[in-house]
Amino acid sequence: MIRFLFKGLLRDRNRSLLPILVVTAGVTLTVFLHCYITGILGDMIEFSAKYTSGHVKIMTRAYAENKNQVPNDLALLEVNDLISNLQKDYPTMEFVQRINFGGLLDSPDENGETKKQGIVAGIAVDLISENSKEIDRINIRKSLRKGRLPEEPNEVLISDEFADKLEVEPGGTVTLITSTMYGGMSIQNFTIAGTIEFGVQMMDRSGMIADISGIQNAMDMNNVCGEILGFLDSPNYDDIKAMNVENTFNDKYSDPNDEFSPVMTRLKNDSIMSGYFDYVDSFVGIIVTVFILAMSIVLWNTGLIGGLRRYGEVGVRLAIGEEKGHIYRSMIYEAILIGIVGSFLGTLVGLGFSYWLQEAGINVGDIMKNSKMMMPSVFRAHITTPAYYIGFIPGLFSVTLGTMLSGIGIYKRKTAQLFKELET
Amino acid sequence: MEQNSIVTISGLIKRFPIGKGHFTALNGIDLTFSKGQFAGVVGPSGSGKTTLLNIIGSLDNPTEGKANVLGQEIGNLSTKKAALLRRKHLGFIFQTYNLLPVYTVFENVEFPLLLLNMSGSERKKAVMDSLDWVGIADKVKSRPAQLSGGECQRVAIARAMVKKPELVLADEPTANLDSENSHHILQTMENLNKDLQTTFIFATHDDKVIKYLKRKILLEDGKVTADDIITN
Numbered sequence: 001m002i003r004f005l006f007k008g009l010l011r012d013r014n015r016s017l018l019p020i021l022v023v024t025a026g027v028t029l030t031v032f033l034h035c036y037i038t039g040i041l042g043d044m045i046e047f048s049a050k051y052t053s054g055h056v057k058i059m060t061r062a063y064a065e066n067k068n069q070v071p072n073d074l075a076l077l078e079v080n081d082l083i084s085n086l087q088k089d090y091p092t093m094e095f096v097q098r099i100n101f102g103g104l105l106d107s108p109d110e111n112g113e114t115k116k117q118g119i120v121a122g123i124a125v126d127l128i129s130e131n132s133k134e135i136d137r138i139n140i141r142k143s144l145r146k147g148r149l150p151e152e153p154n155e156v157l158i159s160d161e162f163a164d165k166l167e168v169e170p171g172g173t174v175t176l177i178t179s180t181m182y183g184g185m186s187i188q189n190f191t192i193a194g195t196i197e198f199g200v201q202m203m204d205r206s207g208m209i210a211d212i213s214g215i216q217n218a219m220d221m222n223n224v225c226g227e228i229l230g231f232l233d234s235p236n237y238d239d240i241k242a243m244n245v246e247n248t249f250n251d252k253y254s255d256p257n258d259e260f261s262p263v264m265t266r267l268k269n270d271s272i273m274s275g276y277f278d279y280v281d282s283f284v285g286i287i288v289t290v291f292i293l294a295m296s297i298v299l300w301n302t303g304l305i306g307g308l309r310r311y312g313e314v315g316v317r318l319a320i321g322e323e324k325g326h327i328y329r330s331m332i333y334e335a336i337l338i339g340i341v342g343s344f345l346g347t348l349v350g351l352g353f354s355y356w357l358q359e360a361g362i363n364v365g366d367i368m369k370n371s372k373m374m375m376p377s378v379f380r381a382h383i384t385t386p387a388y389y390i391g392f393i394p395g396l397f398s399v400t401l402g403t404m405l406s407g408i409g410i411y412k413r414k415t416a417q418l419f420k421e422l423e424t
Numbered sequence: 425m426e427q428n429s430i431v432t433i434s435g436l437i438k439r440f441p442i443g444k445g446h447f448t449a450l451n452g453i454d455l456t457f458s459k460g461q462f463a464g465v466v467g468p469s470g471s472g473k474t475t476l477l478n479i480i481g482s483l484d485n486p487t488e489g490k491a492n493v494l495g496q497e498i499g500n501l502s503t504k505k506a507a508l509l510r511r512k513h514l515g516f517i518f519q520t521y522n523l524l525p526v527y528t529v530f531e532n533v534e535f536p537l538l539l540l541n542m543s544g545s546e547r548k549k550a551v552m553d554s555l556d557w558v559g560i561a562d563k564v565k566s567r568p569a570q571l572s573g574g575e576c577q578r579v580a581i582a583r584a585m586v587k588k589p590e591l592v593l594a595d596e597p598t599a600n601l602d603s604e605n606s607h608h609i610l611q612t613m614e615n616l617n618k619d620l621q622t623t624f625i626f627a628t629h630d631d632k633v634i635k636y637l638k639r640k641i642l643l644e645d646g647k648v649t650a651d652d653i654i655t656n
Contacts, residue, residue, distance in 0.1 A: 001538050001539070004527075004531065004534075004535070004538055007526075007527070007531070008524065008526050008527060011526040011527075012525075012526040312522070313524060315522070316522045316524065317535075318483070318507070318510075319481070319483065319510065319516045319518075319522075320510065320511065320516070320535060320536045320539065320583075321507050321508065321509075321510035321511025321512070321514070321536065321539055322507065322511070322539055323503070323504055323507045324503055324507070
């Protein structure tokens with residue numbers, strides 16, 4: 001009997017191939033959307049991690065309390081030793097020094113007089129060490145518009161837009177006017193190695209990227225930095241891992257009574273990012289739930305239509321003497337089989353598309369060039385564990401539920417009525 | 425119940441609810457069918473023929489009165505027992521054949537036997553015998569879509585007869601067939617009636633069928649207005 005019904009299922013494409021295609025398409029969309037949304041929102045977190053917060057960030061307690069003011073006078077001291085210890089404590093992680101700074105950037109004319117001047121928002125990273133990954137991490141190579149990458153501590157990159165405003169070209173000189181960490185005035189000449197464009201207006205308007213050793217020298221911050229950013233070995237932020245690192249570090253190194261002792265904050269607890277994490281969680285949850293519900297309704301209908309269009313067949317089978325329960329159960333088993341096959345195929349295809357988007361990404365740099373939001377210019381999907389099973393919710397449960405509901409008609413309708421429908 | 429009778433109907437009333445009222449499809453039917461009869465319930469559309477056949481076939485229940493089929497009281501049967509009665513003892517032939525389109529001729533005829541849990545070899549023999557009776561054994565691998573209307577109805581008859589039921593209920597079996605095919609079908613059923621002593625009850629208003637009947641029951645407005653044994 002099972003073989004007989006299975007044969008019918010395979011031969012009747014309206015009962016097998018078509019529903020499987022619909023389920024596959026629905027599940028593909030569900031899986032892909034889940035990975036896409038997770039990826040985009042995760043990218044924005046990762047973007048923020050790379051530029052400003054790391055997966056974990058170490059500052060002095062005093063600096064952390066006033067970090068919006070970028071108080072370099074409260075910076076971390078003896079950072080080389082600290083980083084050396086951190087690498088021993090957390091060998092799979094990478095720790096890098098960062099200094100955020102502000103000031104005036106002066107562009108002199110041929111007589112050394114001010115030609116143009118602008119407020120600069122700068123970030124100092126390790127650009128010239130042999131093993132530094134900072135250039136790739138913050139995507140400098142791809143953002144370069146003119147000139148080349150800095151090779152000396154006194155060479156800097158400024159945004160292309162800012163360079164136009166200051167009327168300087170690569171090879172030209174600019175003067176950074178800022179303060180040392182001890183409050184003294186600092187005036188330091190830098191050579192423009194190149195210009196960059198991040199596609200993020202906030203950074204493009206007045207951004208400057210300098211090598212950390214050049215800025216440490218200019219701001220009298222030798223062996224000192226504002227922040228140490230730590231990056232986990234996983235490509236995406238893992239809050240549980242980060243929390244473990246945060247707890248063990250603070251237990252070992254942080255002293256609540258010493259405002260200059262280092263304190264670690266993980267990305268999720270970063271003041272800017274904490275709300276965003278909640279937003280991401282809610283957003284992913286809402287969007288995916290709405291989509292799953294929508295797909296569930298579509299696939300539920302597939303189950304319903306599949307069940308309803310077989311009322312004629314049901315009538316024949318009843319007339320021949322098959323029991324209602326047997327017919328009902330066989331329809332549900334068919335729906336489960338179709339749901340499993342469709343969900344499996346849909347998950348496979350959805351993961352395939354997602355993997356492609358995870359690796360290749362979609363470059364929206366041109367679209368986002370006027371955006372004032374700080375967000376990545378390449379959108380990528382991100383395959384997470386739920387992607388492997390989330391498609392089975394609409395794919396399996398909805399089709400089965402739809403068939404079960406439509407099948408209730410077999411019980412609700414009197415046999416003679418089903419028989420009558422058979423004749424129409 | 426009369427001796428040798430396989431269907432006994434007494435005081436049968438069937439009402440269908442319509443809005444706040446009801447429609448009486450059968451109004452006090454008293455009938456008995458004996459084993460081996462080749463009988464027909466004839467009458468115009470809406471006279472209650474199909475309703476009567478549905479009740480005899482345990483597809484519907486009487487509102488009042490009794491319908492005893494093969495010793496079982498239809499009104500008292502659970503859905504499981506009604507299914508069992510149909511599965512073992514009754515065969516149905518429909519106006520529109522109602523073959524399962526994705527299955528071959530062989531598989532369509534085999535289906536009732538699968539429900540009876542017969543072995544593969546028993547099924548094969550029974551199916552081929554049945555197809556031989558209706559003269560369509562050469563089409564075992566064809567699908568219904570590849571057959572003519574007459575051939576489809578032969579397959580439907582083979583499906584109804586394959587389990588050798590005591591009673592076959594045929595609702596307008598020739599309505600979709602031309603004259604020649606109708607006669608072939610009716611001759612086939614007549615032969616089966618003679619050879620296997622299977623009781624046939626038709627619901628029809630087709631003159632071609634009426635000519636073959638050995639008993640003609642005229643149903644008008646839910647009542648039996650004539651019940652004639654035809655002897656020729």
